[in-house]
Amino acid sequence: MSMSDPSAADLTVVIVDDHSIFRSGLRADLADGIRVLGEAATVDEAIALVVATQPRVVLLDVHLPGGAGGGGAEVIRRSAAQAPNTRFLALSVSDAADDVVTVIRSGARGYITKSASGADVSDAARRVADGDAVFSPRLAGFVLDAFGAVSGETAEASDELDRLSAREQEVMRLIARGYAYKEVAASLFISVKTVETHVSSVLRKLQLSSRHELTAWALERKLL
Structure with missing residues (x-):
């Protein structure tokens, strides 16, 4: 788990993913004005980091080691009450309906696949921070079906x-x-x-x- 100094002028985010190469690449590709407060690789690290830094948005992998095996959904469930102003944007290589529905039901405000560009992730993070729900177009149907x-x-x-x-x-x-x-x-x-x-x-x-x-x-x- 790593942390950096806060800046009120930027949109603050935390990156949670168990692959360091992906975290580094995403950090480098994020747009100007989006500042990474820290990175975490496991469920427990992520919860501690989110609670400690209170980011505006968490860029959250769906499948993570640690915790009780609940992955990204567990991070949301266990940290949301202690970080009430933080929103969660799921990032995953998976477009499986079960993964999408589970993390959205847990409280994520969006879900996009890791094929998205840094610009797309940056735009999605800003939209989630502004209160929008953001989904990769081909995933939207899963969410609509899940909620009836x-x-x-x-x-x-x-x-x-x-x-x-x-x-x-x-x-x-x-x-x-x-x-x-x-x-x-x-x-x-x-x-x-x-x-x-x-x-x-x-x-x-x-x-x-x-x-x-x-x-x-x-x-x-x-x-x-």
Whole structure:
């Protein structure tokens, strides 16, 4: 376990992974303004480090040695109460449904695969710190299934959707599933600026304030 001096100006993170090469590579690839307070390689080390440093975000591997064998999910369960302002972003080579669901049920606010770039991880960490839920697009379905989302629209949801144009509904569903703006733009063949405009309009019409609230809204109405 390693630690460094705090800086209020930066987004503070802790990296938890049992492979030192991955930790070093991720630390080097994180964007400017994201400062690593420390690294840990086991469940027990991670819990001690999170409690001691109180980072804004923990970049957390799903499979870790130590503890009671619960891996990243155990880190969240055992440290969350002692670090109430810390959020957890799971990073894993696994895209297995069980892994995704277990760590999300434990309290992680996002789950992305280790194939993501340093820029993608940095963006996801900032979004999680801001209160968004962030998932690699192909993993979003696991989360929706796990929390009971099914296709179909209630009468209430239909009325609310009538406020949105067809294009706004397309953008809304992709954003609610965790797609980044650039991924939505590529999927719909529109510019990132146009995506931003649609998202602002959707949030205003639905009287929501963030992507996280939009995801919760869509899940509650079983729109995804």
